[in-house]
Amino acid sequence: MLLYESATPAEWALSLDVQDLDLPGMSAVVRGRRHRIRWEAGTAALLPLLVRDRRRGPLFLTDRRPGPGRAPAAADLCPHTGRSRLSYERAEHLFKRATGDLDPEGEGYTLHRLRHSRLAHLAEDGWTAPMLMSLSGHAGARTMREFVRAGQPAVATADPPCLPPERPRVPARPSA
Numbered sequence: 001m002l003l004y005e006s007a008t009p010a011e012w013a014l015s016l017d018v019q020d021l022d023l024p025g026m027s028a029v030v031r032g033r034r035h036r037i038r039w040e041a042g043t044a045a046l047l048p049l050l051v052r053d054r055r056r057g058p059l060f061l062t063d064r065r066p067g068p069g070r071a072p073a074a075a076d077l078c079p080h081t082g083r084s085r086l087s088y089e090r091a092e093h094l095f096k097r098a099t100g101d102l103d104p105e106g107e108g109y110t111l112h113r114l115r116h117s118r119l120a121h122l123a124e125d126g127w128t129a130p131m132l133m134s135l136s137g138h139a140g141a142r143t144m145r146e147f148v149r150a151g152q153p154a155v156a157t158a159d160p161p162c163l164p165p166e167r168p169r170v171p172a173r174p175s176a
Contacts (some may be wrong), residue, residue, distance in 0.1 A: 002047070003111060007118040007136040010111040012037065014086055016059040017075075018051055020027045035137040054078065058085035 002013055012030045020028045027038045039047075050059070057078035062151075064074055066084045076085040088111075096108030103109055123145055129141040 002037075002039055003114050004118045005043050006037045007115050007122070007132075008035075008037045009115065009137070010088055010091060012137070014060055014088060014091060014169050018054050018059055019056045021047065021059070022050070023047060023051075030137075033137070038135070048151045054080045057081075060086040060091070062090060164172060 003010055006013070008030075012035070015030065016028050017031075020030060020031065020118050023044070026040070026044050028147075029036050057080060058076055061078055061081060061083040062085070065082050068078075072084040078084070080087065090170075092111050095111055096112070098108070100106055100108040115136070119136055122132060122135070127135075132138070133141065
């Protein structure tokens, strides 16, 4: 829900710690980046259930404790549960498995596709490129063109492109 509502890269969301959250403000600061993730009511309802009584440590945790040969960095270990930070690979695997029945190809959807679908839906609702860039943390509109395909509602209300004024046509000279 957080990935869809915020349209943030999965890596950014997975890097969040409990202490980065502003639950009443429905946002979090991504450390090491100048970006604030913002979410909506769906995520606001679920995050307190995920956090529970934890005050610090990784927000998203693996479903099991790390093995003896795989000691995570101290910053990636939850002091309350002993579990480590959820990796991108594990999150991707779990998401693909959960969405396998929804995907016509049966492989399941990727976390990246989830982000792109949110941006495409907002573009169809008439969001402008600067609005989408602000939400998603994109630095330039060029990278967004690759996946944001504005649907008919957005296209119908979009401003016409700036074109140079047409020059008057000069009639062709009759040949002698």
